[in-house]
Amino acid sequence: MNEDHPNVAAEAEVHRTGEYPVASLPPPANEPWTIDDAKELYLIDRWGAGYFDVNGDGNITVSPLQTRGKSVALVDVVDAAMKEEGLKAPLIIRFQDMLHHRVRVLNEAFNRAILENKYRGVYRGVFPIKVNQLREVVEEILEAGRPFHYGIEVGSKPEIYAGLSVHSDNESLIVCNGYKDDAFIRTALLGRKLGKRVILIAEKLSEVRAIVRISKEVGVEPEIGVRVRLVTRGVGRWAESGGENAKFGLSTGEILEAGNILKEAGMPNAFKLVHFHIGSQLPDILVIKRAVREAARYYAKLRRRGHPIEFLDVGGGLAIDYDGSRSTFHGSMNYTVEEYARDIVWNIGDVCDEERVPHPNIISESGRAIVAHHTVLVVEAFGAINKEQTSGVDLDSVHAKLVTSMREAGEHIDDRLLESWHDILQVKEEAQKMFELGLVELDVKAAVESIFWQTAQKIRTKVASLEPDEVPEELRGIDRHFSSQHICNFSVFQSLLDHWALGAVFPIMPIHRLNERPTMSSTLVDITCDSDGKVSKFIDRKHETDRLRLHAIESTNGSTPAPYYLGMFLTGAYQDIMGDIHNLFGRVNEVHVFLDDDEECGYYLEETIAGNTIAEVLSLTQYDTRELVAKLKAQVDAAIKQDRLKPTEGMRLLAEYERGLKDQTYLSL
DSSP, X not given: OOTTOTTHHHHHHHHHHOOOOOOOOOOOTTSOOOHHHHHHHHTHHHHSTTTEEEOTTSOEEEOTTGGGSOOXXXXXXXXXXXXXXXXXXXXXXXXXXXXXXXHHHHHHHHHHHHHHTTOSSOBOOEEEGGGOOOXXXXXXXXXXXXXXXXXXXXXXXHHHHHHHHHOOOTTSEEEEOSOOOHHHHHHHHHHHHTTOEEEEEESSHHXXXXXXXXXXXXXXXXXXXXXXXXXXXXXXXXXXXXXXXXXXXXXXXXXXXXXXXXXXXXXXXXXXEEEOOOOSSBOOHHHHHHHHHHHHHHHHXXXXXXXXXXXXXXXXXXXXXXXXOOSSSTTOOSSOHHHHHHHHHHHHHHHHHHHXXXXXXXXXXXXXXXXXXXXXXXXXXXXXXXXXXOOSSOGGGOOOHHHHHHHHHTTTTTTOHHXXXXXXXXXXXXXXXXXXXXXXXXXXXXXHHHHHHHHHHHHHHHHHHSOGGGSOGGGTTGGXXXXXXXXXXXXXXXXXXXXXXXXXXXXXXXXXXXXXXXOEEEEEEOSSSOTTOEEOOEEETTEEESOEEEOOOOBSSSSSBOOEEEXXXXXXXXXXXXXXXXXXXXXXXXXXXXXXXXSTTSEEEEEEEOOOBHHHHHHHTTOOHHHHHHHHHHHHHHHHHTTSSOHHHHHHHHHHXXXXXXXXXXXXX
């Protein structure tokens, strides 16, 4: 097995069986727990990309500039947001300096590759705002990209309206993808009137004709590109978005016809760009290389036919290593940003040199790689559902045969480990069948189940003390039976939609208490009323596992649980913008963090944005809050007249209802 990609075999096993392996186990309980154990368990050194670490206090730290700047403890930011701004979890924390760093990393990688390969063109990247259209994110990226003339990509009418407004560097590009109507084209051509380099990518021949017609009407020379439908297909979750059956793009014959249309219209110089896109989150660099060479060949052949094309746009697809495996698994990548840039530059240059045509300026539309790291979603786990349950009865007072059998089944664990496991399973199954037939009372069933879990825990402890080769095959997965559920104050559908819709897996771990041993094996459930509102896949050394090691939610004074915060990392791409309001849970609280050496703590909260109120999300579903209050008031008045409510009580309840409409949609813990 390749040492750099240790999960290749595990990936094949997952695809073969459809099952995910058991999570990595922490060190045995008789060994001391260390910070390094926490890093190893949660794989932070593998997916953290130098931005995330654990300090000596057991808290997750963020270094937005990697080694160039200070580190910030996430739990300190949460505390500051609560104390200074009154914001509670769920809380999105944006590290804006990290956006600057990601933009710089990408642009510098391409500029180095161009210099090393003596490439005779420049790099002009664009950020596809569909990945995160939030104004504060887009503006920060454009500001960070100004030294590199880094532009934007838009794919809809609302996006072109936003793009024209926030774009201010006329040496950078606005690339327009997606299907277009006349209004879209007219708005884009307004940008040309303003001196911007707005390039309209034709997705079908009719768009070429429409661009020609409208540009003549408004009196401006358009800049047009064509999207090539490559034979090369992507890999991973979005493989079907590329290839010959792709949704977008022109065939070879249609591209030639597009050139003829422009020549006949007297606009031969408008043909400026060749574009392709074979999918998002491309984990395998070999696929990228093949696609780049195929597209470069299109560019070279068109250039030799006399078309004055300036740009080759390699689209998006630059991946993020969500699971840290550095492999071709769909949640990973087997290359670096530097390798990505070098391979694109070299392969384009090589094809162009073969064809003896000028090197084009290179565009890439990397979105995920720019924004994913900068956002952390912090949620509070406020309860846990455990398998190890109390019986609710005095076990010594229950003398049924089933209870006695369950006790006896666990008396020989030390010398009959596997047999004891079989015996307690049998008794538990027998008790269930008899209960269904009405032959067992609730106290007996409760006693049997309680003793079962006590005995199973003893077996589990014994298994943990054995050497791996001493554990019976059947008991190697016993830990799975003890999976708990941590209840978290958030909505998967609003804040982690790709997990629910696509099975995407994000790094998730506690942001504090990492100097303590995690003792529970859990899944996460949200506060929606939907059974799909859960997180049950987590990153692991074997790519994915169905459980996460977490701490018990402890009490500080014997009754009030201390806040227990989990961080959901690398969520800055798509999750911020694609969430829906299932159960009417709205956008969560948000805080923006900037590093500042003049601040004692090394940073400041630059902006805070309160999450949606109940009234706001109701208005999105056509409820008028004034009408709601009026209708309820009529019901209160009727209840007062019928003597079901006293007037003062009715007015108090109505006032509480009105105040509640101003509350946020999540639980107030």
